[in-house]
Amino acid sequence: MQKTFDIIVVGGGHAGAEAALAAARLGRSVLLITMSLDSIAFLACNPNIGGTSKAQLVREIDALGGEMGVAADKAVLQMKMLNGAKGAAVRSLRGQVDKSLYHRIMKRTLEDTPNLVIRQDEATELLTENGEVKGIRTEMGYNYFSGAVVLATGVYLNSRIVIGEYTKRSGPSGFFAAVGMSDSLRENGIEIRRFKTGTPPRVHKRSIDFSKTEVQEGEKGICSFSFLNDFYDADPAAQARCYLTYTTPETREIILKNIHRSPMYNGAIEGVGPRYCPSIEDKIMRFRDKERHQIFIEPEGADTSEMYIQGASSSLPTDVQTEVIRSMVGLKNAEIMRFAYAIEYDCLNPEQLTPSLGIKHIKGLYTAGQINGTSGYEEAACQGLVAGINAVNYLKGNAPLVLKRNEAYIGVLIDDLVTKGTNEPYRMMTSRAEYRLVLRQDNADTRLTEYGRAVGLVTDERYEKYLKKQAEVKEIAERLETAIPPNAALKKMFEEKGMTVAVRGYRLSELLRRPEFGFGEIETLFDFSEYSRAAKSEVEAEIKYGGYIDKQNSEITTFLKADRYGLPDDLDYTAMSGLRLEARAKLNKIKPVSVGQAMRISGVSPADIGVLMIYLSKKG
Amino acid sequence: MKTDKIITAVSTAVGKGGIAIVRMSGKGCFALVREVFVSVRLSADAVAVPNKMYFGRIDAGGVSDVGYAVFFGAPHSFTGEDTVEFHCHGSEAFAAALVGRLCAVGASPAARGEFTKRAFLNGKLTLSDAEGVIDMIRADSEASLKAAYRMMSGGLSKEIYALQTRLLAVIAGLEAALDYPEEFGGIEAGYAGEIGAVRERARELVSASRQGGIIKKGAAVALVGAPNTGKSSLLNRFLNKDRAIVTDIAGTTRDTLEESVEYRGVRLNLIDTAGLREGTSDAIEKRGIERSFSAAKGADFVVYVLDGAEIGNTAVGNAATGNVGDIEAYSDEVVRAKAFLKDFEKDAVAVVLNKTDLLEKEEQAKSNKGADRLAAKLSEEFEEYAFFAVSAVTGEGIERLLTHIAERFMGGGGDAEIMTNERHIYAVKRAKEALDSAVSGFGNEGTECVLVDLKAAWFALGEITGQTASEAIVDEIFSKFCLGK
Structure with a gap:
């Protein structure tokens, strides 16, 4: 049996799967250790992929040559464009996916990948020597050796689920917890902390009175997750449906009456939970004046009757949960199949990581996903991809792939994690991206395909498609400079918007810049039918945001200058007496790779940066 | 595309001195000189000759003084960029007014240590310079902290803090609508009034920046x-x-x-x-x-x-x-x-x-x-x-008697506060301009565009209050809105 690999990936969730695929596709021999083959790419919580900012992550993963977008497109049951009526930068795809199908597709992809060995076992120990990773030891007693290890342990480390007074050492959804690895990480000097998350109940479809709920249909004519796929054009009627319902005053009463039985409120759970994913009891307690809360009911898959009750995650005892669910509109007779639970798990403080997702003090050790304190499938997958790529870069002696905040949400996410740390499971939000206007779904391929190509994950097929789109974008932009005389078509276009009739000619780009018109209207004036929708969307967004993008560009220039200024990793900040104590401590912990990163650390002032630079000049 | 901005500040030590030097650095700063400096000899030279002192009249906006302007061409300057120094009589208020005037024509007030930072980035600092410059930066930042503290006890700073807090609530609301469209889509329209009100307050603050007015007009x-x-x-x-x-x-x-x-x-x-x-x-x-x-x-x-x-x-x-x-x-x-x-x-x-x-x-x-x-x-x-x-x-x-009157308008002890205040006024003005843009964009441009301006305003005010951590926005979203699955 093969015992030595280039790279070992621990965990087969969304981070582990991307890491293993990337490394193997780059020609490395890879061992993927997972506690259960049935939990590969398991969607443990909500049955959807994408959503605000997360869809951007998926499109970015895809542009770099990752797998999530391709798999999601195959497993989609319903597709929607959130913020569809708003600007391109905040539009986000959200796909309801078939959980079982998604798992099977991803498992199959992994199985079919050369150089990739998948083995069911539990990694219990990290093998290191002189600050370098050597491999792992498993529960079954094997030692596996490798030059690099990617830890993607999800919520499994020392995990414990809690449902009211009931608690059990367990991973999510009945999978085993991983014991041992946390201690091994501690022994290797890694700071471990405890986070908490949760998932709502699943209810049998036949027990729901859908007539009392609002139907939420899918959409068509919107882009797919993968750049490789055409626009999504399935008839909404043929897509799966979701349903919207609400809590009632009774829900509130039940929770208030039973709140002392919530482990979150009586102190039985200590882990820090995410604020953006509050349990139903949290919502009621914190926002008591709110009359009702939204609850979405979503299918878990095409061939199951389980329905996911989004908005009702809870750690209340099962009897209370039953009462709570049944108090909601349309759920009077709800038959709960799986109860909601809270799960506590070990993760590490991401301030210990470099922007390449490597642990600073152990060479060759990379971590990705929830172990880094994040939450969400997409957040995990993008880190897995970056960690996998950088494990390979490390072995090859190449510079790591580090995306910048103005290049990708992935860059924002990783920079936030390693520079600022996080005190709760970190979820991506578009508001975290200061250069949001340029980090769009429609231009993810433009932003990142070249990086993926340079790394070696972008196939010829994808690259050619990318080049074609780039050419289209250029041509469309040129053609949009065409001047249109004040003809009948132009007149009609203005009149249809109830606007004063145009008395002069216009350049097409000038018209497109106006909020009243979209590309659809422009096409009534000029034939753009030979171009793809993808190219047209990108050009439209660039033109619409033109003025604002210009505003951001000067900020970006300043930001890049500071980010390009590298800092050596062996600086002893504690010896820099000109720095304030807080700044010294922070800088020493984070060990920023650039002046830009140093500037973003909270507790480091502009004066500290000035002082730091002087020390650097002395050194140099 | 805009490159690095032009920065300016009073470069001589605070306190009384025979002359005061105002330094301006950054590509394009030579051109700005002609906006504030009238000199026969400079007019005669089509292109300013580096390292030559030009005598002329310096116009600080309402106040003027005779003095010198010296040009240093990149890379032969402290910062390594094109740099101009104005040598005027040792008046703190005049130097501060000149900084204000230069900002009005296109420069920005230098942040603490910014000249040094640029000097460093352009490879201009040597070992022997370093120690002294560290002391300078530290002393400067301490003085600025003191000035900031004095500001904080004043009504104006409370006002700015309150304004920033209101702005934060608006930003959080609009962000919540964008990040959680299914829960909060549609709440944006409700913020139009508040954005207008915040802008109005910022406008009042700008016109009430009496200190700045007195420096300029007397x-x-x-x-x-x-x-x-x-x-x-x-x-x-x-x-x-x-x-x-x-x-x-x-x-x-x-x-x-x-x-x-x-x-x-x-x-x-x-x-x-x-x-x-x-x-x-x-x-x-x-x-x-x-x-x-x-x-x-x-x-x-x-x-x-x-x-x-x-x-x-x-x-x-x-x-x-x-x-x-x-x-x-x-x-x-x-x-x-x-x-x-x-x-x-x-x-x-x-x-x-x-x-x-x-x-x-x-x-x-x-x-x-x-x-x-x-x-x-x-x-x-x-x-x-x-x-x-x-x-x-x-x-x-x-x-x-005259000392008493003058000191009242010099901002307390007459140390770094004048420069700091100039930065404060500049910050509030930029906030106000960003808010003007937000007000005119609201309803016409997308929320994400309006937010570019609102955040610019928030960050500008943050330069005074010290509140610039973008996490504050996320915290506010979570504290005000019940969201999530």
Whole structure:
């Protein structure tokens, strides 16, 4: 049996799967250790992929040559464009996916990948020597050796689920917890902390009175997750449906009456939970004046009757949960199949990581996903991809792939994690991206395909498609400079918007810049039918945001200058007496790779940066 | 695309000095010089010659001074960029006004340590420079912290903090709508009013940035008092050519203004109300007092002049009977003064006992220390106000009086605060401009675009309050909105 690999990936969730695929596709021999083959790419919580900012992550993963977008497109049951009526930068795809199908597709992809060995076992120990990773030891007693290890342990480390007074050492959804690895990480000097998350109940479809709920249909004519796929054009009627319902005053009463039985409120759970994913009891307690809360009911898959009750995650005892669910509109007779639970798990403080997702003090050790304190499938997958790529870069002696905040949400996410740390499971939000206007779904391929190509994950097929789109974008932009005389078509276009009739000619780009018109209207004036929708969307967004993008560009220039200024990793900040104590401590912990990163650390002032630079000049 | 901005600051150490140097650095700064500097020799040179001192008149916006401009071409400058230094007379206020003027024509105030940072980024610092520069940055940041602390206790800073907090609530609401469209989509419209209100407040703050206004336009100082108390001679003494630079003030808006003087870097626009109460008929005198009052009311500072000789004569008369301090002797004048001053801000007033020279003569004649005792008694009487005993004729006490007035407009102790305030004013102005753009964009442009401006405004205000961590926005979203699956 093969015992030595280039790279070992621990965990087969969304981070582990991307890491293993990337490394193997780059020609490395890879061992993927997972506690259960049935939990590969398991969607443990909500049955959807994408959503605000997360869809951007998926499109970015895809542009770099990752797998999530391709798999999601195959497993989609319903597709929607959130913020569809708003600007391109905040539009986000959200796909309801078939959980079982998604798992099977991803498992199959992994199985079919050369150089990739998948083995069911539990990694219990990290093998290191002189600050370098050597491999792992498993529960079954094997030692596996490798030059690099990617830890993607999800919520499994020392995990414990809690449902009211009931608690059990367990991973999510009945999978085993991983014991041992946390201690091994501690022994290797890694700071471990405890986070908490949760998932709502699943209810049998036949027990729901859908007539009392609002139907939420899918959409068509919107882009797919993968750049490789055409626009999504399935008839909404043929897509799966979701349903919207609400809590009632009774829900509130039940929770208030039973709140002392919530482990979150009586102190039985200590882990820090995410604020953006509050349990139903949290919502009621914190926002008591709110009359009702939204609850979405979503299918878990095409061939199951389980329905996911989004908005009702809870750690209340099962009897209370039953009462709570049944108090909601349309759920009077709800038959709960799986109860909601809270799960506590070990993760590490991401301030210990470099922007390449490597642990600073152990060479060759990379971590990705929830172990880094994040939450969400997409957040995990993008880190897995970056960690996998950088494990390979490390072995090859190449510079790591580090995306910048103005290049990708992935860059924002990783920079936030390693520079600022996080005190709760970190979820991506578009508001975290200061250069949001340029980090769009429609231009993810433009932003990142070249990086993926340079790394070696972008196939010829994808690259050619990318080049074609780039050419289209250029041509469309040129053609949009065409001047249109004040003809009948132009007149009609203005009149249809109830606007004063145009008395002069216009350049097409000038018209497109106006909020009243979209590309659809422009096409009534000029034939753009030979171009793809993808190219047209990108050009439209660039033109619409033109003025604002210009505003951001000067900020970006300043930001890049500071980010390009590298800092050596062996600086002893504690010896820099000109720095304030807080700044010294922070800088020493984070060990920023650039002046830009140093500037973003909270507790480091502009004066500290000035002082730091002087020390650097002395050194140099 | 814009490259690095041009930065400017007063580069000489704070405090009094013979000359003050204002430095400006960044690509394109040579062109800005011609906006503020008129020089025959510079006009003669199509392109400024590096390392040559050009003599000319520096216009700091309302105030001007003769001085030099020196050009340093990149990379032969401290920062390694094109740099210009203005050498002016050692007036803090003038230097600060010049910085303000340069900002108005396209530069930005330098952040703490920013010149050094640029010097470093351009590889200009050597080992021997380093230690000294660290001390400089530390000292500067400490001074700025002190200045910031002083600001924080003031009403203006509370105002800015409140404004930033309101802005944060707006941003959080709009962000929640974008990040959680299914829960909060549609709440955006409700914020139109608040954005407008915040902009309006920012606008008021900008126009109320009195400090900045005074630096640029000067402080209006009204001399009031009964006829013949010596207001005119005081004015002339203030204008003493060997101490002050007198400038023409043609075109200024204050038509009551007569003379202008710069003292210790502060421009004082002196309003002489003498003559307003001239006339014999009661009716005319009354109107005169009213006019005098309204002129004083519009001023930044009031100098109330008491006639030392008049009071002294009465008092000294009583002194013979050992009754110098008897308030009855000069109560009319005191009562009138108090009645006049009761509506003024206490620290914007100085009560001046003039003509001490005459008093001295009387006193000498009677070999009595009554003058000092009189001054002491009056000073007690006006203890709520700054009190000075002066002589317009001999000049006694004039320096102290002028110093007192000037310091009031120098921002406390006259250290780094002027520069800091210039940055504060600049920050509020930028916030206001961003908010203008947000207001006009709201409803026309997407929420994500309006947010670009709102966040720019928030960050600009954060430069004053210190609140610039973007996590604050995310925290606010979570604390205000019930969201999530």
